[in-house]
Amino acid sequence: MMNDLLTIVGHNVVAALVLSVLVYALTRVWRNPPVAHVLWLVVLLRLVAPPVVRLNWHDTGTPDSAGAGGEVLAEIPQFGEPKPEQGPRFIDRPAAQANPQVSAASSTKHQVASAMRVSWKDGRPVLCWLWLGGSALCAGIAVTRIVRFERRLRDTLPGSERLRRLARTVGGRLGVRGVPDVRYVESVDVPFVWWPFVSWTGRRPTIVLPMRLAAQLDDTSLLLILAHELAHLRRRDHWVRAVELIVSTIYWWNPLV
DSSP: OHHHHHHHHHHHHHHHHHHHHHHHHHHHHSOOHHHHHHHHHHHHHHTTSOOSSOOOGGGTTOOGGGTTSSHHHHTSOOOSOOOGGGOSOGGGSOHHHHOHHHHHHHHHHHHHHHHHHHHHHHHHHHHHHHHHHHHHHHHHHHHHHHHHHHHHTTTOEEOOHHHHHHHHHHHHHHTOSSOOEEEEESSOSSOEEEOOSSOTTOSOOEEEEEHHHHHHOOHHHHHHHHHHHHHHHHTTHHHHHHHHHHHHHHTTTOTTO
């Protein structure tokens, strides 16, 4: 089970790394922000998608069937009957007599490969538990921060009728289904969209505006702010953030994430 899990992770990391290099090169030449956004999202999903092609890494560099050297040559079929005057054939000699340097190198390589297999077998459970422990720690920190942040937002006030009317106007123009709730808050300084997994919002996206900022701006400025936040919902950025949170929790050790 652990072996299969680490194998899948290895395939996904390599595939995502190769894909990220291609995406980086493409986005340097073709500067299109929407396309770049989608391509980097594909790289992110590649880390958690099932591998398309699986390679057998465990048999690489471990030719167990080669034995002590010279035995593979002995299995090569010979055509025709040997003549008595020819003497012993080369393939019937021990490998050590034929080429002692090659035999010693082959034996050393076999010993190194065997030691690597033993080390990997012993260290695999440690790596798995370290990985799972780090993921559990990251998940605990994320959940704690989300709950703590939601507690700070419990005292938010519902937006005014004017603000809700502006949100409906902009949402209709952008094609956003079900315009989210708009609320005021005093504890933050910038507008944002909040869509937690479990919240007082009833799992509904909410646009949160700083009360002091909303009181100072006219309708045109508020329309621009609401359009910016609703564009995040139109592009499903709150879903992307959820995927990012999940992937970063699983691959907390991966610099690519």
